Amino acid sequence: MPQIHPTAIVDPGAELDASVSVGPYAVIGPKVRIGAGTSVGPHCVIEGRTTIGRDNRIFQFASLGAIPQDKKYAGEDTALEIGDRNTIREFCTFNLGVPGAGGITRVGHDNWIMAYSHIAHDCRVGDHTTLSNNTTLAGHVELGDWVTVGGLVGIHQFVKVGAHAMVGFATAVSQDVPPFMLVDGNPMAVRGFNIVGLKRRDFSAARLAAIKQMHRLLYRQGRTLDDARAAIDALAVDMPDAAVDVQLMSAFLADSTRGIAR
Incomplete structure (x- = not known):
């Protein structure tokens, strides 16, 4: 019993x-x-x-x-x-x-x-x-695998947070957060990618390099979202060791309905 x-x-x-x-x-x-x-x-x-x-x-x-x-x-x-x-x-x-x-x-x-x-x-x-x-x-709300959320965070209805992302303390999350990204603040902003969390999960140097490049394409080069998505898709060929990570990002961007944090 x-x-x-x-x-x-x-x-x-x-x-x-x-x-x-x-x-x-x-x-x-x-x-x-x-x-x-x-x-x-x-x-x-x-x-x-x-x-x-x-x-x-x-x-x-x-x-x-x-x-x-x-x-x-x-x-x-x-x-x-x-x-x-x-x-x-x-x-x-x-x-x-x-x-x-x-x-x-x-x-x-x-x-x-x-x-x-x-x-x-x-x-x-x-x-x-x-x-x-x-x-x-x-x-x-949808949270992917290995997401980390800081204290006092509110996440708006229908928002998606991608796998391996991190949300900082007291962030108001009103848009989708792509995989691997690090966000915080109110209003929320992307501060980089979750390199510390990824290293703790033994991501290889090649995978980290690909994720860093995806962050650059989305947030550092002034591209439109459609242009950034096309460039990210191409990384699966150029950086085959990170193909699974590229596919994860591509699928998330295609499925986003609230728009991503940019």
Whole structure:
């Protein structure tokens, strides 16, 4: 049987692996499923159609699976899906999705999500992200893998932040942030590319050189966006060691709907 503190309230309909632990005064609803090795701290509330994977550590006072803060929501059976090995610190709030956008809020694997962070309806958070204290994601925000977000950051609805990007402290993010870039400020500006983070992930010198060139093409040569995109596409031939990084950037620029930070 799961290790459930006697003061916790777990609905009989909830599905908890035998290795799950639930702390004092936690409340877990009937549609919740929690995988092996996950721990739920004191006073947490997990409700709605929420699925949580393996080996997550959920700290006290988190609220997961509450209805979305969207006036159009009318009680539909939407969902929250959380992957494996995430750390979710105190007072975090993750909401269910809304029907018009697919109805699912998704958080991937191996994320480090600090206290008071909010993930609104229909967000997509990738793997290996770091969200510092008071990170606020409005509805439909997408974060790529390995994104790092500083404290007190607000991200506007429908914004996309590309993989390996970094957002500095107290930035107001209202446009899409391309992969690998480093942004901060209010108004937000691109300050360079995330060279420290990329080196920590063992990017080769050839890949770093290609990313530096993509930054130059987008931000340092006065090109139009269409011209910069064409030049970036050509790098896949000229710098084959970084072809995967060029493809990531090209796909992101083609998919951007709010316009990129420039």
